[in-house]
Amino acid sequence: MGESRITKLFQSTPSGAGGQRILNVYCTAGYPQLDSTLDVMKALQDNGADLIELGMPYSDPLADGPVIQNSGLVALANGMTIETLFAQLKDARKEINVPIILMGYMNPVLQYGFERFCKEAAAVGVDGLILPDLPEYEFETEYGAFIKQYGLDFIFLVTPETSDERIKKLDSLSTGFLYAVSSSSTTGSDKNMTDVNTYLQKLQAMQLSNPVLVGFGIKDKQTFDTACSHSNGAIIGTAYIKALEGTNDVAATTKNFLKTII
Template sequence: MSTISQILKSRVDRCALIPFITAGYPNIEITESALRILDHEGADIIELGLPYSDPLADGPIIQEASKHALSDGMTFNKLLELLDRVNGEIKAPLVLFTYYNPILARGIEVFLEEVSCAGIKGLIVPDLPLEEADYVISLCTKFSLELILLVTPASPTNRIAKIVEKAQNIIYVVSSTGVTGLRSNINLEMKDFIHDIKSVTSKSLILGFGISNADHVSQISRWEIDGIVIGSAFVKCLMHSDYKQGLDKLQIFCRTIKESIIERSKCS
């Protein structure tokens, strides 16, 4: 299986599609089915969120999904069991989104080794202190994981420079201030911000937070971006009382977004 950065670099004619879902929402069986559906519908990379009790970077939709998953008994060990079941069957590499505290509670090296053995290829930790990133990066290198650092336009210029320099291969550009969630418009100033980062690094850039429909994707696909992350809109598909209908909505939405990316690449 290709690494996350190899997937992003290979998409020279279009952006990579990176859907996000919450592990264990609405239950572990649906998560497994959703992973297979997203992979079948052409997701290039899939981001899987580990539910956490204090998800500071997440908006109301993902917060609710995380709360529900935890109350339903979702645990890190169950995540590992899920990953073992799909490992080798899903073509798209998996990125784990988690907060720093669950990593510390497990033990940094133990956590990283376990997720790597279970098939995870990338890691996003939004509250990882930059000062502690070097140690985590060294362990990620040891276990063939790619740590994806986040950067936001609200960050001071010198801090942005440090993040860009320290990042392994991929930088996650946060497209809006605040938490994740559905938004009606895309911040057009992000295009210039992305251009500025691209001018100083050859590392891949993925864009996320607030991207929620085909119009957003069509617009962003014109920018100098390597991958588009969509979270709340995918999670919302699964917020259906009928689980099968939720999976059907997820499948249709993924297909629609993928087609939007492909159509934009044909026009460019």
């Protein structure tokens, strides 16, 4: 199998003076409207997002703060399901060229059928998965084989609390990139990022096999710049979902939002 779309992105993106500045933006599938998923993705691509992380809504998202929780509840109320999402993504590759990552929690995926999920995700052009409550033991013993079989990347999270030994292990299991959580928090936290430099410098010095994207607490140009200074780029989620709240014009809102970041 050739290199994944995600790997190619990191390989082909030139490093400026401050290194790579890959921008991954999170959005919740089916938010703000059930059928706005593709419009949101298109707007993100058109306005400078290098990767799109598409959240699959879940009733009990443990790692998420109130803003993303709420977007998930709205999406569920709109009728979003994995089945519907795959139907929406069926023709996405006609318009969307950037890598697509599905992010979600294990339970809906298990009910859909893990292998069936991987197969259909790959078939509609999804490139990678982030499942924060799939631990590495179960990944190695049960689920990782399906992910690999269908050529999907799998991205593990590391945090400032993760030991060096474990960072190396999770890096060795990840493909595409490694997701560095900036501070010990749920998404959208306002914890300050003063210590994040030390942590990111440590990761940089470890010479990991994957590029590193930083997420959690990235909300504006300043935090994006801080995150990028010692990594390959960053992930923005909560701030973008906030921007989408109540909007009637996804394209304009996205354009205005990303203008403030890049």
